[in-house]
Amino acid sequence: MKISGKISGKISRTARKMTLLAAVVGTCLVGANPSSAVLAVHAIAHREPTHVAGGAPRRVPYAPPLKSVPATMHRPVARPALRENAIAAEKHWEHTGWVKTGAIERHHFWLTRPFDHIWHDRGYFYRPRWWWWHHHHLWQLLWLGQGWAYWHGWYYGHWITTQPSVIVSQSTNVVADAGPSVSVATAVAPSDLALRNQALDVLDGLQLTDNQFDVVHGALDHLSLAGDPVDADVINTAIDKKADCVAAIHRLYADSASGNDEQAALDMDQVYKLEDKYEINFDPTVVVSDDARVQAKVIFDVLTPRQIAQYLAVRGQVVPDPSQILLSALDQCRHLTDADFEEYSRCLAERLVVLTHGLDSPPDDTVERQVKALLRDARPLSDEEFASQKDDLRSRSEQAVACDPIELIHHAVEWDLANFMANPQAKAMSDMRARQVQAPS
Amino acid sequence: MRQIGVCLLIITGWIFSFSAVARADGNAARASDLALEVEALRTLSDLRPNEAQLRQLRDLSAGAAGDTKTAEMEAIDSAAEENHGCDVALVALREALISDNADAIAKNEKTLDGWEEKLQVNFSPRIMSSLPARNAVDKIFNLFTGPQIANLIAQRNEEVSDPTEILLAALTQCRGMKLADFQAFNQDVSDEIADLVAGVIVKNNRAIYSKVSALMRIAFRLHDEDYDSQLPSLQDKANAITKIDSSQALRHWVKWEIVELISNPQANLALNERSSWAEQTASNSQGAP
Numbered sequence: 197m198k199i200s201g202k203i204s205g206k207i208s209r210t211a212r213k214m215t216l217l218a219a220v221v222g223t224c225l226v227g228a229n230p231s232s233a234v235l236a237v238h239a240i241a242h243r244e245p246t247h248v249a250g251g252a253p254r255r256v257p258y259a260p261p262l263k264s265v266p267a268t269m270h271r272p273v274a275r276p277a278l279r280e281n282a283i284a285a286e287k288h289w290e291h292t293g294w295v296k297t298g299a300i301e302r303h304h305f306w307l308t309r310p311f312d313h314i315w316h317d318r319g320y321f322y323r324p325r326w327w328w329w330h331h332h333h334l335w336q337l338l339w340l341g342q343g344w345a346y347w348h349g350w351y352y353g354h355w356i357t358t359q360p361s362v363i364v365s366q367s368t369n370v371v372a373d374a375g376p377s378v379s380v381a382t383a384v385a386p387s388d389l390a391l392r393n394q395a396l397d398v399l400d401g402l403q404l405t406d407n408q409f410d411v412v413h414g415a416l417d418h419l420s421l422a423g424d425p426v427d428a429d430v431i432n433t434a435i436d437k438k439a440d441c442v443a444a445i446h447r448l449y450a451d452s453a454s455g456n457d458e459q460a461a462l463d464m465d466q467v468y469k470l471e472d473k474y475e476i477n478f479d480p481t482v483v484v485s486d487d488a489r490v491q492a493k494v495i496f497d498v499l500t501p502r503q504i505a506q507y508l509a510v511r512g513q514v515v516p517d518p519s520q521i522l523l524s525a526l527d528q529c530r531h532l533t534d535a536d537f538e539e540y541s542r543c544l545a546e547r548l549v550v551l552t553h554g555l556d557s558p559p560d561d562t563v564e565r566q567v568k569a570l571l572r573d574a575r576p577l578s579d580e581e582f583a584s585q586k587d588d589l590r591s592r593s594e595q596a597v598a599c600d601p602i603e604l605i606h607h608a609v610e611w612d613l614a615n616f617m618a619n620p621q622a623k624a625m626s627d628m629r630a631r632q633v634q635a636p637s
Numbered sequence: 638m639r640q641i642g643v644c645l646l647i648i649t650g651w652i653f654s655f656s657a658v659a660r661a662d663g664n665a666a667r668a669s670d671l672a673l674e675v676e677a678l679r680t681l682s683d684l685r686p687n688e689a690q691l692r693q694l695r696d697l698s699a700g701a702a703g704d705t706k707t708a709e710m711e712a713i714d715s716a717a718e719e720n721h722g723c724d725v726a727l728v729a730l731r732e733a734l735i736s737d738n739a740d741a742i743a744k745n746e747k748t749l750d751g752w753e754e755k756l757q758v759n760f761s762p763r764i765m766s767s768l769p770a771r772n773a774v775d776k777i778f779n780l781f782t783g784p785q786i787a788n789l790i791a792q793r794n795e796e797v798s799d800p801t802e803i804l805l806a807a808l809t810q811c812r813g814m815k816l817a818d819f820q821a822f823n824q825d826v827s828d829e830i831a832d833l834v835a836g837v838i839v840k841n842n843r844a845i846y847s848k849v850s851a852l853m854r855i856a857f858r859l860h861d862e863d864y865d866s867q868l869p870s871l872q873d874k875a876n877a878i879t880k881i882d883s884s885q886a887l888r889h890w891v892k893w894e895i896v897e898l899i900s901n902p903q904a905n906l907a908l909n910e911r912s913s914w915a916e917q918t919a920s921n922s923q924g925a926p
Contacts, residue, residue: 501833501886505790505797515787602888604783605790 386435387428387480388621389445394479395625396452398616401510403503409630411498415491416623423488423618425480434476441470445478453628484611484618489555492614496606504609514612515605518551518597519590522567526574526589527582541571552599554607555614566596668717669710670903671727672760677907678734680898682742683792688919690780691912695905697777703767703900709759716758723752727760735914766893770900771837774892777899786891797890800833800879804849808856808871812864823853834881836889837896848878 404412435441448463471478499507508515525544532540545567549557557563570592577585599607616622666674686694717723726748733741753760790797807826811819827849835841852874859867898904 496883499883500799500802501883501890502794502797502799502802504883504887505794508787508791509794512784512787512791515784517782517784519782599783601778601781601783601786602884602891605787605887606884608783608787 698899
C-alpha cells in the first residue's frame with residue numbers, strides 16, 4: 197500500500213483553484229480541466245467572440261469538419277493569395293512544401309537569411325487584414341527561426357495556428373533559462389508553454405505502450421483542427437511582465453520535457469504558489485471540437501484498467517463532483533446579469549451533461565433541463581433565502597446530476613482526453629515523446 | 638475445583654497477555670487484529686467517507702465479517718512478539734490513519750514496509766470475502782461519489798491490474814513449473830482474473846474461473862514446439878476470455894476492495910474509531926473561535 201501525498205495535494209490545489217475561479221468568474225469548476233462553461237464565463241468577462249463546443253456557432257464562423265471528409269471537399273477555392281505568397285516567399289525562407297495529414301495541410305518553414313525590415317514590409321504578410329497572423333509568424337521567425345504553418349479551409353483561408361518545432365523551442369528555452377532577460381524568456385508564449393505542460397502531463401500520465409502511442413499519433417493526425425486557446429491573450433498579458441511566473445513555467449516545461457519528474461513536481465508546486473500569489477490561472481482554455489471528442493473516445497477505448505488508475509493517480513483532479521459544481525453555481529448565478537445568466541446556465545448545463553452522460557450525450561437532456569430549472573429557481577433568491585433553502589437545493593442538485601461513480605470517472609477522463617486532443621501543442625509534444633523513445637540516449 | 642479454575646484463568650490470562658500488544662490508547666489487541674484494523678483504516682482513508690457515509694457503512698456492514706487465514710495471522714503475531722518495533726509501527730500507523738495525517742501515514746507505512754522486508758512477513762493478512770459482504774456491496778458502492786472512488790483508485794493504482802495482461806504473462810510463466818507449484822499458481826491466477834472480469838457475482842465468477850484454469854492447463858501441458866506454434870491461438874483465447882471494458886474492470890476491482898473492507902473482522906472497530914475522530918474534529922472546529 198503506497199499512500200501518496202501527491203494526490204491529496206493535487207486535489208487540495210484544485211480545490212483552491214476552484215475557489216479562485218469561483219470568486220473571479222462566478223463558477224466552481226476544475227481549473228486544470230477547462231470546460232465550455234469557463235469559455236462562456238471568459239466570453240462574458242471579455243465580450244469576445246467565442247465558439248462553445250457542441251453549441252451553435254456564434255460570431256466566429258467555425259464548423260469542425262468530419263474526419264472522413266477530405267480537405268479538398270470543404271476548402272474554399274477562391275482564396276489562393278496566401279498560398280501564392282508562400283511560394284513567392286521562398287526567397288526569404290525554405291519550406292518543406294505542403295504536407296497533408298488528415299484534413300490538414302501544413303508546411304515547415306525556416307529563415308534562410310537574416311530578418312530585415314524590407315521583408316517585414318513587403319514580404320509574405322503584407323495585407324493589413326492578416327496583421328495578426330503576420331506578426332505571429334514574424335514572432336516565430338524572429339525568435340525561433342522556424343515553425344509550422346497550417347492551412348485549413350474551414351478557417352476561411354486563415355493560417356490557423358503555428359507550432360514551433362519542439363527541438364528549436366527546447367533550445368530556446370535553454371537560452372531563456374540561462375539568461376534573466378525577460379524579452380528572451382518570452383520567446384515562447386507562456387500560454388503555449390502551459391499548454392505544452394498540460395499535454396505532457398496527460399501523455400506521461402497515460403504511460404502508453406508503443407501500440408497505444410501509435411493510436412494517439414493516429415488520432416492526432418486524424419484530427420481536422422486543433423483547438424483554439426480562447427484566453428491565451430489574457431494569460432500572456434497577465435504573466436508577461438512577471439519574470440518569476442515566466443521563469444517558473446519555463447522551468448516546469450524544461451523539466452517535464454526532459455523527464456525529470458521529481459524536479460517537475462517541485463516546479464509544479466512553484467507554479468501553484470505563483471498562481472495563488474498573483475491570482476491567475478496559468479492553464480489556457482481550449483475549444484474542444486466534436487472531432488476531438490470522437491478521438492478522445494478512441495484513445496479511452498485502448499486504455500487498460502491499470503492505465504486509467506495510473507492516470508487518475510497523476511490527474512485525479514479531473515474527476516469533480518457534479519453536485520458540488522451545481523450547488524456552487526446556484527449560489528453564484530444569483531449575482532449575474534440576465535444576459536450573462538443565460539450564457540452561464542447554458543454552458544454549465546452542457547458541462548454537467550458531459551460529466552453525467554459522457555461525450556455522446558443527447559442534445560435535449562433531462563439533466564440539462566433540471567440544471568436549468570434549478571438555476572432559474574435559485575436566481576431570484578436573496579442571501580437569506582438561499583441560506584435557508586440550501587439543504588433543499590443541495591438535495592435537488594444531487595438528484596439532478598446523480599451519476600454512477602465509475603461512469604463519472606469514465607466521462608471525466610474522456611473529457612480530459614478530449615481537451616488533450618484539442619490542445620494545439622499536443623501533436624508537438626507527442627512527436628517529441630516519440631523521438632525521445634526512439635533515441636533514449 | 639475452584640482453585641483449579643482460578644489457576645486456569647491465570648494461565649489463560651498470561652498466555653493472552655503474551656500474544657497481545659499494548660496500544661497507544663491502553664487497550665490490548667493481538668498484532669494480527671491490529672494489522673486487520675490498519676487494513677480497514679487504509680481503505681477508509683482512501684475513500685474519505687463523511688460522517689453520514691460512515692454511519693451507513695456501519696449499518697450495511699453489520700454481520701458481514703469474513704474469515705482470515707490462521708497461518709498468516711499467527712505469523713504476524715509471532716513476528717510482533719519477537720520484534721516490539723512491529724507493534725509500535727502498527728500502532729503509530731493506526732493512529733495516523735485515524736487522524737488522516739498524510740505525513741505520518743507515509744512515514745509509518747515506510748517503517749512497516751521495512752519490517753515486512755526484514756522479517757518476510759505480510760502485515761496485510763488476506764481476508765476471505767463473506768456472502769453478506771458480497772450482497773451488500775452494491776448498496777455500499779452507491780454511497781460514494783465519483784471523486785471518492787477516483788481517489789481510492791488513484792491511491793491504489795499499483796494494485797489495479799489488467800486481466801488480459803495477467804493471463805498472457807501467466808501462460809508463459811506457468812511453463813516449466815512443477816505440478817504442485819502450477820496448481821497453486823493456476824488457482825491464484827484464475828481467481829484474480831475471474832474477480833476482475835466477472836465481479837462479485839459468484840455464478841459468473843466460477844464460469845470465468847473454469848475457462849482461465851482450462852486455458853492455463855493447456856499451456857502448461859504443451860511441449861515447447863507445440864506451445865510456440867499454438868501461442869497465437871492461445872493468446873486469442875485469452876483475449877476472448879478476458880475481454881472486458883476497462884471501466885467495468887475498474888468497477889469490479891473497486892467492488893472487491895469494498896467487499897474486502899466490510900468482510901474485515903476489524904472493520905466495525907475501524908469505522909467506530911474513524912467516526913469518533915470525525916465527530917471530535919467537528920466539535921473542535923465548532924468550538925474554535
